[in-house]
Amino acid sequence: MQTLIVCEKPDAAARVARALDEDGDPRRTETQGVPIYESRNRKETILVCSALGHLYAVDSKTHTSRRCYPVWDFDWKPKHLIDKKSARLARWIQVISSLASNADRYINACDYDVEGSLIGYTILRYACHGADSKAQRMKFSTLTEKELKSAYRNLAPQLDMPLVEAGRTRHELDWLYGINLSRLLTESALKQNRGYSTLSTGRVQGPTLKFVVNREEEIQSFTPTPFWTIDATVARDGQTYTLEYEKEKILTIAEAEQVVKDCKNAFLEVESADSRNVQQSPPYPFDLSNLQSEAFKHFGYTPSRTLAIAEKLYLEALISYPRTSSQKLPPDIGYSEILHGIATMAQYRTLASKLTIKDSLRPTKGPKDDPAHPAVYPTGAPPRRHLIQPEANLLDIIIKRFMSAFAEASLRESSQLTLKKEPHRFFLRGTRLLKEGWTQFYRPYTSDEFQKLPDLKVGDKIPITRIKDSQKFTEPPPRYNPSSLLRKMEEENIGTKATRAEIIEILYRRGYIKNIRIEATPLALKIINLLNKYCPLIIDPKFTARLETSMDNIQTLQTSRSHVIAETLDHLRPIMLDLIAREDEIGSQLAEVVVSQRIASLTFDYPCSQCGSQLKIIRSRTSGKRFIGCTGYEKGCRFTLPLPQFGNLSITRTSCKICGFQLVQARTKGRRPMTSCARCYSNKTRANATESSTPAAPSTSRKATDDLVEAASLVKDQ
Amino acid sequence: MGCSVCGQATEQASADLCLTHARALDSVRQAYEAWANAFGSIGRADFLKRVAKQQGTGKNAREIVEFLQQRPEMWK
């Protein structure tokens, strides 16, 4: 008997194979560069192979042109036939297909969620000659040997079809919306003959961008108004205390001046002294979005970066599956064993030991649930290699959050003194920790705020030592950052925990949003305004949210894939026909913004230091390399500066602290954006080159000049 | 006829401003009420000068401020 197990990623396949091999040492072979593991036990030989994420994707059934729209017929096809960048996947399908021919039992061991179920299903169905109908499902939340063995002993007899159907529907719907709307935008702009730019929108992308655009419009039409605050202090036993006036904002200058006049050199009388104890329960165990939000708050990692790091920790069996929306830790994960594991790591020994000696371990739990996985938790296994800082940080916060879940509530005393000078009231607030509880496990991610109060009782009088009014102005609403935008998507129920971070990255890559404090670009404002005008439903978050609910209902068998698809087509068809009728109108408006955005995104505000002309980002037609060149090239200026060659480049509004030149930012998926100064970098490399006797790097100046000849024609194109 | 500030198409042919600038004009008008109340009274010209100096004034509001400085009759 030969069993074939399909995993989602090579690292997961290696772990599954190791767990299922009798000696923990499966034979690893490679066919056409595709790794295959052979695990043996007394009864059988198990072949473990892996996908590389999705090997199949949705594409048009009949139309082969990328430019044709509308398209309504679709089919699942090998990804390498659709996307040139996926060429290597052809080998993976070939190898899996040949393994499948000799197997008599098939198991889907991809991650247990909608995507994993779908990845395994498409491979079994299309690459394994229809094996989906007889395949079994292996379900696990961590890649530890113990759990993998147990999952293999307790295989589900068939694939989780409701999850597969929900996944298929999601991909098909997203394809229908994405392809039709994006092609319409791109092509209608292209038909104006003013240059090409890939424009896109989608079922989730549109409404998400609308949140940012709405906020942008609020900020851009904001007009500040004045208000006043009262700054006052009292002193006692040599210490100064800041008073809080009863009104946070005073709206007229007359009132503010009256308060100061009434209270200057006055004595305040203590009217009341209140204190109460506030018990605070431990924070809920981490679901993915909460983990992303804490990682942004404490380490500044974007949601997509946090997910990428968490996946790595999961593949090394250090934490459980991170794409979860659960805030619960069920007993079968083995609390005690995990805590004992944590206690073997020196830095957690003291804290973990406080929990391991407890008679009963009962973790706190949050309201959110996930049918497939528990909350994110550490496996208790110590890392086997040196973790880089971001990995270590994330593991640390996950371990500490896990320990906190078993700790007691903390107790804080919060006190308030009310002081009066008729008709005015001032407050002094104090706080101190009475019982540490869970906070001792979650440091430094919880604040140990402590504020002392002066020793005063009701009826005591104390002089105001200083009082003045200060004029301030209201501020525009805050911009979203990647973390708060992700939270907004979650609140509005658009996208899934697995896709939200990626959608935000796409908005950055498409040039619709920029900076960490997110700004919508003119192109984004234009697209959203156009969609708002011609087909508001497409960017209506409520409509997208309703589709999300429909897809959840497929998982619970309350509706079917065919029903949801039919409903969508009924909705999308008339919208598309209407848009196509106004293509010219839409295109001419889009082309205008595309051109101006392209020029703006390539041009520096800072002029050329040699001739004063504008500096631009230029891509060489021969080498494909990009660099900063001067638009005064035709007049003879040969000034150039080097640029990073990888990542999506944007010119920021921030200037270099050393030389004042505008900084450029390169964004690469799953990494921290790299901001750098081209001028300082150039100076540094030039200095290095003169210091060292051997040429450290090939000089680019000659090459850059060659490239500029073409660059000059590029500039003309624009 | 396009928007008097940016030249873009207006929602209704009779309107002077596009939606974006109409919204900014509303915001500037409302702010004027708040400023006048806060200081007891303030002239429009003085208000516009001071709003223009504020950091928090948005791009569209700023354009309306400049527009009103040039064409005070547009307060309406």
Ligand SMILES: [Zn+2]
């Ligand atoms: Zn306008």
